[in-house]
Amino acid sequence: MAIPTSPPISLPTDPHSYAGSSPVRAHHLALDLRVDFDSRTLAGSATWHLTPAEAATEVVFDTRDLAIENVEHLRVDGSVHPAEFSLDAPDPTLGQALRVALSAETAAVRIHYRTAPTAAALQWLLPSQTAGIQPFLFTQSQAILARTWLPCQDSPGIRFTYEAQVRVPAHLLALMSAENPQQLNANGEYHFRMSQPIPAYLMALAVGDLAFATLSNRTGIYAEPATLPMANHEFADLEHMVAAAEELYGPYRWERYDLLVLPPSFPFGGMENPRLTFVTPTIMAGDRSLTSLVAHELAHSWSGNLVTNATWDDFWLNEGFTVYFERRIMEHLYGREYADMLQVLGRAALHHTIAEIGVASPDTHLHLALAGRDPDEGLTEIAYEKGCSLLLTLESLIGRLRLDTFIKEYFARFSFQAMDTATFLHYLRAELLDQEPGLEDRLQLAAWVDGPGLPPNAPAVTSRRFELVDAALARLKSGTPSGTFRADTTEWSSHEWVHFLHGLPPTPPAGQLAELDAAFQFTNSGNSEILTAWFPHTLRAEYAAATPALENFLRHVGRRKFLVPLYRALLAQPDGVARARAIYKEARPNYHSVATGTLDALLAVRP
Structure with missing residues (x-):
């Protein structure tokens, strides 16, 4: 070879x-x-x-x-x-x-x-844990x-x-x-x-009752037969995504780009295994509104798979570039207003993570020090969203054209190599910062890479579409019945609904939740992002009508991003510890070790 x-x-x-x-x-x-x-x-x-x-x-x-x-x-x-x-x-x-x-x-x-x-990397699923009648195996390296x-x-x-x-x-x-x-x-x-040479973490294997559907001469979808028709509809824009990515940052170097839709126990939204991205079925919302995750995994074909973090302390070099790239792909396909929603949601997630970790914690630095710890602890919004925000700040200072030229040349020059933070900073200075006096000071590079929290020069992110959602929230808080603005929501995407649910008062009365549920059918939604934003409200309000759906969700969905906040919300209830542990005992066999490693500690249970 x-x-x-x-x-x-x-x-x-x-x-x-x-x-x-x-x-x-x-x-x-x-x-x-x-x-x-x-x-x-x-x-x-x-x-x-x-x-x-x-x-x-x-x-x-x-x-x-x-x-x-x-x-x-x-x-x-x-x-x-x-x-x-x-x-x-x-x-x-x-x-x-x-x-x-x-x-x-x-x-x-x-x-x-x-x-x-x-x-720990292998998840063996019984037929009852799949969409079909055969067992299933997948890896997560x-x-x-x-x-x-x-x-x-x-x-x-x-x-x-x-x-x-x-x-x-x-x-x-x-x-x-x-x-x-x-x-x-x-x-x-x-x-x-x-x-093409890859690092070991990109080794992947899956075995199951799988069928294939072609989307283009270089893209397609593998899924269980019962799942394939919906997946084929949901990911119809896959070839357009690849073409958009190439237009931004150079040729796709891995020949084919296919997706494998896994059973719901997969612990992540996606995994960028070369040539075959693994994705969770929880992104199949029916309206293609959650496919930014696929754009993210596709972007890894450049940032991560092509130029790879040298160690897990340098993880931000994978994910910060990938989040920025993902949103550029989505803007290219669906417009600036769509990408703006993703930026606002991402920034909100970053602020939440910083508050949770501690604003002064070294774990909020981009360049981490994970020696002696499981590197999985570094897979937080810091690498993803703070890394993206650094690139947004650089874009605001030098303009998109110069930044795009820099990124494209960076991917080309260091293809099929690893990159550590010190080498990247040297390259960034040589190619950009040192060419313009005072630029590094205005960027505040050291504060981003080796400083805590979000530096004050991060550009604000706003969304016109979320402003319309905020107007609906204001009407709701003033006492306007939810049914009166239902017509205004008919074109809302998943992102608008999530923003709406995050904007509700922390403890709305159960009666108001029942009214909202009747108007918008949140409890019966097939959208995992909406459910994960909805269920904490129902727990705090003791809205019993949502309890069976919540418990069913926890038993069958294995994506850690959803499980952790829902179990935390459950634990915060007066009888929550016993309830959470009872559900977890039944659900744990459906979860991958990546998820159980976090949840065992959260629920203080022994495996």
């Missing part, structure tokens, strides 16, 4: 990878796995082709809860020999370092292994969970190409973050190839 080349960058040591300090790097993976739904395990081998380092005596891999059966050397002459290996003492977050002794003749090492049934299903050098700063052979039950389809089949193979054997 031809590997793209670009100028090398000297990267910092990754505190979340044992392999990050290994002088020997793996550059290509040959993976051979069998998927066993009965035992809930993957078993097989990972053959890593190595880039030699002078005088190196070992290569180090990251593992967590893997059973390492044996390791072999593949020598330059093609012969295979047993290899000496050892596992360090385990760390609950980082797992274990797998150390494999090397000889001068070693070209590759083959690791035979088996995953644990409880592997970000941030450092790839090591729970694959012995690897699990650092975002280390990239590799891969090929894979995966055997699954013959009636199920297997997909990966690679070149994918579009129909079943009768013998259940699938072969994959990823020719």
